[in-house]
Amino acid sequence: MEITGAQALIKSLEHEGVEVVFGLPGGAILPVYDPILDSPIRHILVRHEQGAGHMAEGYALATGRPGVAMVTSGPGATNIVTPIANAHMDSTPLVVVTGQVARAAIGTDAFQECDITGITMGITKHNFLVTSASEIPRAIAAAFHLATTGRPGPVLVDLPKDVAQSTMEWWYPAGVEELDLPGYRPLAGVDEAALERAAALLATSERPVLYVGGGVLKARAHEQLRAFAERTRIPVVTTLMARGAFPDSHELALGMPGMHGTYAAVTAIQRADLLIAVGTRFDDRVTGRVSAFAPGAKVIHVDIDAAEINKIRHAEVALRADAAGALGALEEMGAAPANLDVWWKEIRTWQESYPLTYDPPAEAGPLRPQQVIESIHAASPEGTVVAAGVGQHQMWASQFWRFEEPGTWINSGGAGTMGFGVPAAIGAKVGRPERTVWCIDGDGCFQMTAQELTTARAEGIPIKVAILNNAYLGMVRQWQEMFYEERYSEVYLNADLPDYVKWAEAMGCVGLRARTPDEMRAAIEEANAITDVPVVVDFRTDTSEKVFPMVAAGASNDDIMVHPSQRGRA
């Protein structure tokens, strides 16, 4: 059957089981937008290409399936560079199709030409410039294979316009061996000798900690993790990327480690004699000063990416394996430390002395951001999906929401991309329409990508957005307060400009505002009751509120600063 390259592209996406594409058309990708009309694939028309990328990420993080975005050449392609970089940092499976100028025009500085494969070389797992229509099926099949196997990540396929317009005899690769990837061999299997050494370290450990990262979610290893933790009774810390991999309500859960982690999680790692690091990369936001990180601990490092082993911290035992395989194998061996009662007694005193806390709000307001998050959590259905932007609100959401299952926390970790929240929440809602989806956002973040609420309204994607409006770029303000002698430089945003309620209404959403605890409860109730259109709530929060605990950048985790009300406690 002879079809066009454009038809082959859409057919290839159908072959890969794609149900939704987030995108925005333009000159070079025009041919591909014609066969979309005849395809069962749902296309969601965004208002800015960055929105398409973050929506695809939100979809991927909520469902575990690869997100797909499609944009045109030149500025369309450069606008999606930030989501690609974000997905690369957070190992999110993404397939991005970009239009390109016709082959004959490549290299001539043609209209809307840019070297997007060159630009994204360092921020994709791999990318392709397709040079003939007959290669389209292989490129798409390879893109999905690369994006979803091994350590997942974004893959970009650049498609020149004339290739989309030319014809090919339809075919599709029958299997991996037809993908022509001689250099791609994702790890498989667990090294038995390393396993035995890991078991030996476990057997002699008195103060072990399971340091769990996003790789556990990517490998869908949460059940293996839970079985292993429950049998061994090893305390579990879940990094920002791993929230939801282990239930926060579980007695073995210590919460998040790192710069804004719980005192118990941070301190347990510092005092540990053994870290079982699973699918995690010793990020600087977790380790603080590396030389002072977990100084007494030996390390068992499980990672699917061999380059992560020994990158930051030497591992006594390296298990180059998928988290599910490694945890399953450890579980099968029955490896376990002896009695951990003494260790747990110590951890419980830290939990009791230094729980997450905040000062109670005044009845007249302003609101406490932490209280807003706790109230939304309490009033929303079980299994609500939470997306966040980047900053103080993100840390509070991670701290004060209670995550119980995978795919319920959608956030930008490694890249720290402000504006991620709204489009990511939209993508998550598209992937899991039966769930309530709240975006916990900051006023700074909201202004970066809020236009996608127009998309949400037009496409019937009823997300809810909580703006924790403190009138500031709050995290920067916090650092200027604490480390720059309260010299506030370019951080004031003004709580009333823009008028968030009117802005929401202009985009076809319901806009609400809450200044006091009573108004807050009413607004949350009203927002949760609206299920047909997006809702935006402008919560007026206390400007001076800061995120605690905190470890200053570059400091040792031993120098953790707890909430002011807890200082001086034993």
Place this chain on the structure above:
Amino acid sequence: MSPEPFLGDVEHSPVRHHILSVLVENKAGVLARVAGLFARRGFNIYSLAVAPAESHERFSRITIVVDAETAPLEQVFGQLHKLVNVVEISDIAPDDAVEREVLLATIPTDVDNRTSLLDVIGAANASIVDVDAHHVTVMLAATPAGCDALERALEAHPGVELHRTGRVAVPRLGVPTHEPMRSR
């Protein structure tokens, strides 16, 4: 193979270097992927040589000499292996390597310097590959140290124009190569 040139293998380069022989797919942009990886990870490349691989037109071989101070070998291996177009990496320690590179130099000549120049060329075991009334072009295929020595000797001649290829290397016979790492 010509006899070892003067200063031969005796003098080692002061940089602590390591030689990676990287088999890559022969596709557009692969060299940029490899070079870009080194640049963004802050690994210094000491020299680099690329040519189609011995066996197959699908592959090319890139010989990279890395500065081991800036580039922990395990990291270089791991990161390189993540490039989808990289098929195989072998690592050769300098002491276990037979290394060669080619030097080409064009030197202005006149009656005053011709004799001393011929002495240098002879001592280095270099060959004269081109000549006109006022210049001579010499070629040396030797160890990097041998090329260093000739380069120093030729620097005394004003107006010399000198090019080096960067080295290629194979393991010494009888020395086991490190098992190529196959992972990502």
